[in-house]
Amino acid sequence: MTPVPQLVVHHDKELMAQAAAARLITKIVDAQSARGLASVVLTGGRNGNALLAAIAASPARDAVDWSRLELWWGDERFVPSADPERNAVQAADELLAHVPLDPARVHYMPASDGLDGADVEAAAERYAEELAKAAGPEDRTLVPAFDVLLLGVGPDTHVASLFPEHPGVRETARTVIGVRGAPKPPPTRISLTLPAIRAAREVWLLAAGEDKADAVALALSSPGELQAPASGAYGTSRTLWLLDRAAAAKLPPQLYPPASA
Numbered sequence: 001m002t003p004v005p006q007l008v009v010h011h012d013k014e015l016m017a018q019a020a021a022a023r024l025i026t027k028i029v030d031a032q033s034a035r036g037l038a039s040v041v042l043t044g045g046r047n048g049n050a051l052l053a054a055i056a057a058s059p060a061r062d063a064v065d066w067s068r069l070e071l072w073w074g075d076e077r078f079v080p081s082a083d084p085e086r087n088a089v090q091a092a093d094e095l096l097a098h099v100p101l102d103p104a105r106v107h108y109m110p111a112s113d114g115l116d117g118a119d120v121e122a123a124a125e126r127y128a129e130e131l132a133k134a135a136g137p138e139d140r141t142l143v144p145a146f147d148v149l150l151l152g153v154g155p156d157t158h159v160a161s162l163f164p165e166h167p168g169v170r171e172t173a174r175t176v177i178g179v180r181g182a183p184k185p186p187p188t189r190i191s192l193t194l195p196a197i198r199a200a201r202e203v204w205l206l207a208a209g210e211d212k213a214d215a216v217a218l219a220l221s222s223p224g225e226l227q228a229p230a231s232g233a234y235g236t237s238r239t240l241w242l243l244d245r246a247a248a249a250k251l252p253p254q255l256y257p258p259a260s261a
């Protein structure tokens, strides 16, 4: 059964990033205590980067055993590996370059100067194979049951690189796709699909700022994932929307959580 989304509304985007960082640190520490390893899927975008920066600034980051963290990406801009537009380059600037990760556990999506060159479909297939190898027999799909999968919500309700009415949002067979002609630049990207996203134990959707208010209201009024891809993103045990007041401003009153800080 699809878990009902839970909403937490913070006062502003800075507080939202700090609270999300505290939440993610705790989640990673708990997963490492329970299973030895934790796995997190990172997002790009302003809110995802603010969350990483807040982790970097938190003294509690030292509670994480960074060498026992598997990192994946939900999407990537298909540009050369050192291009500042890459989500991975931005994540390195904000956090990854400042913590002692095990490089073998950091699963970058391919870049356009990688083994497949400019062939984005082959690059997507390569990432799908890497995910499939990591999926254990206990996983019911071709991707691991990630502890937390982060998604920034775009102002048009896109998540990862799945855009409204775009072919990728209809994909049901593959776990990773090449995206061409994305409405947001750069046009060529790699993305997890909705079935891959839904293999995560917990999916956390991040949206802050007034430019996200329409998207949040639309996605949470269930118009369907074709029109609002964010509405099709949920986890097997929890779906959490982390918002600030500006992004929650257009939610219908029955959805607005009463006791958010």
Ligand SMILES: O=C1O[C@H](COP(=O)(O)O)[C@@H](O)[C@H](O)[C@H]1O
Binding pocket: 043, 044, 045, 046, 047, 048, 075, 076, 077, 087, 151, 152, 153, 154, 155, 159, 160, 161, 184
């Ligand atoms: O292009 C992308 O945009 C979305 C949302 O970004 P935001 O800056 O509007 O929050 C992001 O989630 C995705 O990973 C990224 O590739």
